[in-house]
Every structure is written in structure tokens, then in C-alpha cells.
Amino acid sequence: MTQFRNLIGGEWVTGVTTVDNINPSDTNEIIGQASHASAQQVADAIAAARHAFPKWSVSNTQLRSDILSNIANELFARKDELGELLAREEGKTRAEAIGEVGRAANIFRFFASEVVRIRGEKMASVRPGIDVEISRDAVGVITIITPWNFPFAIPAWKIAPALAFGNTVVFKPAELTPGSAWALADIISRAGTPPGVFNLVNGVGAEIGDALLDGVDAVTFTGSVRTGRQIVDKAMGRMIRVQAEMGGKNPLVVVDDADLDVAVGCAVDGAFFQAGQRCTASSRLIVTEGIHDRFVNAVKERLGKLVIDNALKAGTQIGPVVDKRQLDQDMRYMDIGIKEGAQTPIKGELLKRATPGYYLSPTLFTETTNQMQINREEIFGPVASVIRVRDYEEAISVANDTPFGLSAGICTTSQKYARHFRMHAEAGLTMLNLATAGLDYHVPFGGRKASSYGVREQGTYAIEFYTIVKTSYLSV
Numbered sequence: 317m318t319q320f321r322n323l324i325g326g327e328w329v330t331g332v333t334t335v336d337n338i339n340p341s342d343t344n345e346i347i348g349q350a351s352h353a354s355a356q357q358v359a360d361a362i363a364a365a366r367h368a369f370p371k372w373s374v375s376n377t378q379l380r381s382d383i384l385s386n387i388a389n390e391l392f393a394r395k396d397e398l399g400e401l402l403a404r405e406e407g408k409t410r411a412e413a414i415g416e417v418g419r420a421a422n423i424f425r426f427f428a429s430e431v432v433r434i435r436g437e438k439m440a441s442v443r444p445g446i447d448v449e450i451s452r453d454a455v456g457v458i459t460i461i462t463p464w465n466f467p468f469a470i471p472a473w474k475i476a477p478a479l480a481f482g483n484t485v486v487f488k489p490a491e492l493t494p495g496s497a498w499a500l501a502d503i504i505s506r507a508g509t510p511p512g513v514f515n516l517v518n519g520v521g522a523e524i525g526d527a528l529l530d531g532v533d534a535v536t537f538t539g540s541v542r543t544g545r546q547i548v549d550k551a552m553g554r555m556i557r558v559q560a561e562m563g564g565k566n567p568l569v570v571v572d573d574a575d576l577d578v579a580v581g582c583a584v585d586g587a588f589f590q591a592g593q594r595c596t597a598s599s600r601l602i603v604t605e606g607i608h609d610r611f612v613n614a615v616k617e618r619l620g621k622l623v624i625d626n627a628l629k630a631g632t633q634i635g636p637v638v639d640k641r642q643l644d645q646d647m648r649y650m651d652i653g654i655k656e657g658a659q660t661p662i663k664g665e666l667l668k669r670a671t672p673g674y675y676l677s678p679t680l681f682t683e684t685t686n687q688m689q690i691n692r693e694e695i696f697g698p699v700a701s702v703i704r705v706r707d708y709e710e711a712i713s714v715a716n717d718t719p720f721g722l723s724a725g726i727c728t729t730s731q732k733y734a735r736h737f738r739m740h741a742e743a744g745l746t747m748l749n750l751a752t753a754g755l756d757y758h759v760p761f762g763g764r765k766a767s768s769y770g771v772r773e774q775g776t777y778a779i780e781f782y783t784i785v786k787t788s789y790l791s792v
């Protein structure tokens with residue numbers, strides 16, 4: 317049985333408890349065992365990162381670029397094998413998982429180039445005989461806390477810029493996906509990173525969460541709103557830099573003049589692929605009167621044809637939901653929706669397949685109002701609601717009437733609506749005739765309101781979080 321251990325100061329270390337890693341497509345299969353670190357071991361990892369920081373932070377940029385390239389190359393070379401591990405422990409389809417490993421590889425390759433492009437500014441002083449230079453320093457030791465739904469891509473988009481810009485890292489992956497984290501850490505540890513520069517600690521967030529923040533300079537988090545708020549609060553108390561990416565309740569507006577096929581494709585992909593377990597999932601389908609019935613019928617027809625089965629089986633379009641807790645949450649919201657008076661032209665059911673797993677078919681709620689609990693809270697399952705509206709004006713106002721603001725999409729053939737939506741949607745990402753989920757790896761990512769706290773992640777904008785600006789005055 318593979319042990320997914322902790323990497324502390326360059327050594328693979330056994331933790332204090334062992335937790336089975338279960339395959340959600342076949343709950344009889346134990347993929348490996350996660351070895352959970354103690355709070356003391358977390359402190360050891362932070363100390364190792366602190367010790368490694370002074371040298372790493374001023375290391376040659378070519379060295380860092382080469383290390384990031386080595387990581388990218390191994391990820392590319394092993395994407396099929398690593399994709400299988402990811403699909404097995406998380407439940408997304410093999411194709412989605414292989415695509416995600418490729419994305420992680422591209423992210424490391426992108427930052428392998430960014431590291432040699434670090435630049436500053438030179439300015440004239442307002443005083444005679446003085447020059448002013450503006451440069452960027454590494455921030456220090458950075459704690460990285462990630463969720464289970466993208467166990468390669470999200471760690472990659474935090475770890476790659478952290479290392480590129482000279483920081484040292486303590487990485488705490490989600491409890492449900494220790495295998496992907498272990499595989500990634502193994503690659504990073506063999507790519508030439510000096511001991512202590514990159515550390516991995518497994519564990520239950522609620523138990524080692526405080527230890528993860530003690531003595532570090534910054535924390536970057538992706539996960540639930542509840543945990544994100546706690547981490548932001550605690551980081552403030554310690555006066556350390558913090559970035560949090562949290563949930564969404566992303567609207568997809570469908571206007572009368574939309575291409576029906578495009579709109580249905582966006583809705584089905586955005587809301588239900590990856591079992592709806594994406595923070596950018598389209599969970600509120602806001603549809604104007606004139607296209608409403610045709611849209612609902614077409615979505616219903618498309619949903620009836622989706623293949624839901626073992627994540628590794630050829631032909632599967634949607635795998636199981638990630639675990640029993642998530643399944644229970646999805647079922648609870650299905651009951652809430654029905655109690656609130658929503659109709660269910662397609663109602664989710666537990667499915668039996670050749671292997672025992674958490675297979676749940678899609679739920680489409682219709683005749684819902686934006687004030688219903690199912691339209692206010694993130695469900696994170698294969699569940700979406702249709703909200704019927706009079707016209708575009710009502711649609712945009714309903715789209716923005718939410719505590720969240722991650723991604724917002726519109727399907728329309730009208731330039732007027734498209735432009736208005738792009739200007740007025742209160743979201744970090746807007747999509748025109750595209751699903752709300754599905755993003756490039758080289759451009760900024762992040763939201764507004766309760767969806768995000770702090771500066772943007774990814775692309776060239778990532779440098780803002782992972783470096784700190786220094787202004788130097790020189791008398792010459």
C-alpha cells in the first residue's frame with residue numbers, strides 16, 4: 317500500500333495518523349494511505365522553509381527557471397499516469413484529469429519563463445544627486461492550502477509562482493486528494509529544489525490550521541467560504557499577507573436571441589461536467605421568457621443522454637461525486653429545493669454501476685426564484701436551477717443579486733447585451749457564449765464579493781502576491 321507521506325526539510329517523514337484514500341468510483345478500492353502530520357511536524361516544515369529562505373530568495377533566476385522546467389517536463393511526460401491517479405482519487409473523468417495534469421505542466425512552464433522576466437523600475441528623484449529604484453523581493457515562507465477539486469492545477473498555480481519569485485513553501489493539500497499532492501511533491505523534490513524550499517504536510521485543516529499560519533509570511537487558500545473567512549481573519553490577526561479564493565453561485569444568462577444549441581452546450585457543460593464540483597460552475601441559469609421553454613426542454617433532453625459512470629471507464633462523461641459527505645450535501649439541497657417549491661423536470665437519483673461509488677445523476681430545478689436557498693448557497697454538485705425572467709434588464713439584475721462574484725456568463729447574439737453584460741456583471745470573470753467554467757492558464761483568475769479576497773492569481777498578475785515591492789534611494 318502506497319504511503320502518502322510528508323516532505324519536511326527534504327526528507328519524507330511519517331506522520332502521526334494514517335487515513336485511507338478511497339476511490340469514489342469504487343469504494344472497495346483503497347488507493348493509498350495518507351500520513352497526517354502533527355502540529356509539531358507542521359512547525360518543523362515551517363522552520364525548514366524559514367531556514368532555506370535566505371539562500372533561495374536570492375538564488376540565480378536561471379536555476380529557478382531550470383527547476384520549474386524540470387517539473388513541467390516530468391508532468392508532461394507522465395500526464396496519462398498522473399491523470400489516472402487523479403481520476404481515481406477525485407472522480408473526475410480520465411480525460412478531464414489528464415487535461416488537468418497538462419494544465420499544471422503548462423503553468424510550471426509559464427513561470428519557468430516568468431522568472432527570468434522579473435523587472436523593476438528606475439526613476440528620477442525629486443531631489444538632486446539621488447536615484448530611485450523600485451524592485452521586487454520574495455515575500456518569505458508561504459503556506460499554500462488547497463481543495464480537492466483540482467488537486468494538480470490549483471497547487472500548481474500557487475506553488476509555481478511562489479518558487480519562481482524566490483519564496484519557500486509549506487503546502488497543505490486537501491484531505492481527499494493526498495495521492496496527487498504526493499506525486500506532485502515527489503516531482504518537485506527531484507527537480508533540483510534544495511531541501512526545505514518546498515515542503516508538504518498532510519492533515520485535517522481544522523486540526524493543523526493554526527499551526528500552518530504560525531511563523532509564516534503569507535498564506536494563499538482556495539476552498540470553502542467558511543474556511544476562507546476564518547483564514548483571512550487569522551491572517552489579519554497575525555498581520556500576514558493573505559489571498560483567498562472561495563465559492564461561487566455563478567449565473568449563466570440566456571437571452572431570447574441566443575443560439576439555442578450554444579446556450580444548451582454552455583449550460584450542460586458549465587453546470588454538470590465534473591459533477592458540478594467547480595467553483596466556476598453555472599449554478600443559476602437565468603433565462604428570458606421567449607426562449608425559456610425551448611431551453612429547458614433541450615437541456616432536459618441533453619441531460620438524459622449523459623453517461624455517468626466510473627471515472628476511469630471509456631465513454632464516461634461524468635464521474636461520481638467526491639465522497640459521502642458531498643453526496644449527502646447534494647441530496648440535502650435537492651430536498652430543500654423541492655420544499656421551497658421548485659419543479660424538477662430532471663431529478664437526481666443515486667445510480668448503481670458495476671463498481672460501488674457515489675454516482676448521482678443531474679438535477680435541474682425550474683420555476684425557481686433567486687431568493688430560494690438553492691439559489692443563494694453553493695451546492696457544489698450536479699444541481700442547477702433555472703430562473704425565469706422577463707427580459708435582459710431583469711436578467712442582469714438577478715445575475716448580480718448574489719453574495720458571490722466569481723464567474724458570470726451570457727449567451728446572446730446581440731452585441732448590445734454582450735457589451736452591457738461585460739461592463740456591468742459584478743464578477744471577476746465574464747464569459748460570452750462560453751460556459752462559466754473552463755479557463756486559460758496564463759491570464760488572471762479571481763472574483764469579487766464573497767468569492768475572493770486579495771489580489772488576483774495566475775498569469776503575469778501572480779507576481780503581486782508572491783513578491784513585495786522595495787523602493788531604494790541611492791545617493792550617487
Ligand code: ADP
Nearest residue numbers: 461462463489490491520521522525539540543
Ligand atoms: P471543502 O469543502 O472543499 O473541503 P474546505 O474549505 O473545508 O473546503 O477545505 C479546503 C482546504 O482548506 C483543505 O485543504 C482543508 O483541509 C483546509 N482547511 C479546512 N479547514 C481549515 C482551517 N480551519 N484552517 C486551515 N485550513 C483548513
